[in-house]
Amino acid sequence: MGIVNEQNITDVVIASLGKHGEITQREREIATALIRHLHGFVKDVKLQHHEFLAACDYLARAGKLCNDNRQEFILLGDILGIEVLVDMMTNPVEGGESESTVLGPFYRENPPVLPKGASTIQKHYDNEETVWFEGYVRDEAGNGIAGVTMDVWEDAPNGIYENLDPDQPEYNLRGRFETDENGHYAFVAVRPVPYPIPDDETAGELLRFMGHHPNRPGHVHFILSREGYRPLISQIYDSDSAWLEEDSVFAVKESLIGKFHPAAKELGTDLHFTFDFVLKAAAAEQAVAAE
Numbered sequence: 046m047g048i049v050n051e052q053n054i055t056d057v058v059i060a061s062l063g064k065h066g067e068i069t070q071r072e073r074e075i076a077t078a079l080i081r082h083l084h085g086f087v088k089d090v091k092l093q094h095h096e097f098l099a100a101c102d103y104l105a106r107a108g109k110l111c112n113d114n115r116q117e118f119i120l121l122g123d124i125l126g127i128e129v130l131v132d133m134m135t136n137p138v139e140g141g142e143s144e145s146t147v148l149g150p151f152y153r154e155n156p157p158v159l160p161k162g163a164s165t166i167q168k169h170y171d172n173e174e175t176v177w178f179e180g181y182v183r184d185e186a187g188n189g190i191a192g193v194t195m196d197v198w199e200d201a202p203n204g205i206y207e208n209l210d211p212d213q214p215e216y217n218l219r220g221r222f223e224t225d226e227n228g229h230y231a232f233v234a235v236r237p238v239p240y241p242i243p244d245d246e247t248a249g250e251l252l253r254f255m256g257h258h259p260n261r262p263g264h265v266h267f268i269l270s271r272e273g274y275r276p277l278i279s280q281i282y283d284s285d286s287a288w289l290e291e292d293s294v295f296a297v298k299e300s301l302i303g304k305f306h307p308a309a310k311e312l313g314t315d316l317h318f319t320f321d322f323v324l325k326a327a328a329a330e331q332a333v334a335a336e
């Protein structure tokens with residue numbers, strides 16, 4: 046493979062790629078950049094051996110924390126702003142489509158299927174503010190899209206998602222809705238409150254290492270999907286929420302911020318929130334990819 050010295054070590058390792066086994070072009074591209082950046086990092090900070098061992102121990106401890114309810118590496122990637130950057134690389138905004146943002150660790154498959162206008166609230170809290178959420182899902186030409194499946198989920202007024210809280214009913218504040226023939230959706234839920242991401246164990250160590258707090262501003266998660274369109278994973282944010290410009294996972298985008306207004310009496314909720322989405326046609330996406 047080559048005799049190394051401090052000057053040639055990075056080039057020697059890169060030159061070894063694929064020497065004794067087939068690798069794809071993409072694997073070569075990723076491995077080359079990974080080696081270059083990691084070697085550059087080690088040289089930049091003059092990493093010492095005891096620090097390398099501490100990093101190995103840290104990653105080993107993070108791995109042991111992973112289970113069905115906690116994916117520590119996504120959390121670490123979130124705290125470092127990596128997941129949101131990966132999302133930007135995966136779903137670049139090329140036209141008028143709505144911006145995506147991170148999925149986060151609290152999505153559950155197969156939420157309750159509910160009719161338009163139904164409520165996701167299964168348990169009430171003294172501090173809750175009920176909200177009539179509504180809006181249109183349109184294509185880039187401005188036409189409403191019927192039959193869009195819309196999964197929504199949010200934390201409860203105590204700041205906890207139901208799957209992490211034994212005192213909440215299963216699937217509380219989660220639902221699956223569908224747009225009507227005009228592309229209109231509506232449902233009742235609560236005003237989302239800020240909450241801290243898990244800040245114990247290795248995630249907490251990283252937050253403290255960076256001098257950060259763990260808090261996220263109030264938001265509601267969405268996944269919009271319909272055949273023929275690029276799925277949209279996103280969140281909408283409360284313009285009056287704390288932490289809007291200091292999100293611990295850097296996921297807030299200007300276009301995803303909306304305002305809660307007092308609701309008209311006939312809506313039967315405390316607040317009213319309107320937000321429209323634009324989906325990108327899957328065919329257009331393929332055409333761009335083929336260019």
Ligand SMILES: [Fe+2]
Nearest residue numbers: 149151264266
């Ligand atoms: Fe969330």
